[in-house]
Amino acid sequence: MLHDEVIRVYVGTDRSQLLAVSVLEHSIKRHTTAQVEVIPMIDMDYPIPKNPKNWQRTGFSFSRFNIPKLAGYKGKAIYMDADMQVFKDIRELWELPFNGNKVLIQQDLKHTDITMKKDNSPVKRIKQCSVMLLDCENLHWNVNSIVQELDEEKYSYQQLMADLCILSEEEIGYTIPFEWNSLEYYDENTCLIHYTDMGTQPWVSTRNPNGSVWFQEIRDMLADGSLRLTDLKKEIDFGYFRPSLIRDIRYGKVVPKFLLGLFNRKNTALDKLKGYAPHKSVYQEKRKRINAVREYEKLNCPDAQEMG
Incomplete structure (x- = not known):
């Protein structure tokens, strides 16, 4: 790695x-002496696929394809x-060799026997493209073209997001080793933990078994002045x-x-008393997409509706 190269x-x-991004940035920078630039991709304006089955599952699902641009x-x-x-020096990830590839993604899955037993775990864990190393010089992606090909049914949303079928x-x-995209698992070998189960992310739920790890990062940020308690309270007031x-x-x-169980139950009761609804906007968009899929199928697949 070049001395003045920016990761x-x-x-x-x-x-x-956005505050979770700040926590991520803090955790990256305190484990490396490299120059790191963290760029949140927010409010990107992408075309909406015609078929709602191909709509983004989050407001930023297509953002990764915009990175080379x-x-x-x-x-x-x-x-x-x-x-x-x-939890480790990000140079370990940055310096992985491409060996002729254009994108590096997760190598394998581990510890599913443990993480599948936690609250809010999915029916099945799959390898994710949520940590990627991209050779931007050789990736000529264009989000508009990708959405157009979704509309032309050249591939499905699942094939795009899970299989990277555009390559x-x-x-x-x-x-990329599992330890650099450790799905809901933490031990001394973990380089990056991914709180991928939305319903139990530490900032929205008391039920994440590794929540204390994230809480400590917040304490460190409060101690070094990179976060103020008023900033944290503001996110709470917004309902985030x-x-x-x-x-x-x-x-x-x-x-x-x-006493931890009792402490968490009191916390859960407090959230309920305050009327807190985790990821409210995300679930609103999910319901919107589900209803749109029904309407789309009603208009475009009437036979399937009758059979159903």
Whole structure:
């Protein structure tokens, strides 16, 4: 790595997770001496696919495909989701060799026997493209063209997002270790934890078994002045973070293990009393998409409606 090379990290996010991006940035920078630029990709204006089955699942799902353009089709870049936290030097990820590939993504899955038992886990865990190393000089992606090809049914949303079907198999390297996209799992080997189960992310739920790790990052930020308590309270007032988070930050570290269950139940009760609804805007968009799919199928697949 060149001494003056800047590691560019593009983060997919929406307004509700901007503070989570700050936590991610803090965790990256305190574990490296490299120059790092963290770029939140927010409020990007992308065309909407005609078929609502192909709509973005989040407000930033298509953002990763815009990175080469944002980087001027030069150098390389890292993509991450906002709901992550880093524990090792990001140069380990940055310096992975492409070996002729254009994109590097997750190598394998581990620890599913543990993470599938946690609250809000999915029916099945799959490898994700939520951490990517991109060779921007050799990726000529254009989001408008990608959406057009979705409309032309050249591929499905699932094939695009999970399989990266816009690249050939030879252009994809499966060499990012699980430890750099550790799905809901944390131990001494974890380089990056991904709080991928939305319903139990530490800032919206008391039920994440690794929540204390994220809380400590917040405490470190408050201690070094990179975050103010008023900033945290502002996100809570907006409804983006749960009201009980303040109690976790202030008292969670000193609560005895045998009282932790009671402490979390009180926090949950407080959130309920305050009328807190986690990821309210995300779930509103999900319902909107589900209703749009029904209407689309009613208009375009009447036979399927009758059979159903």
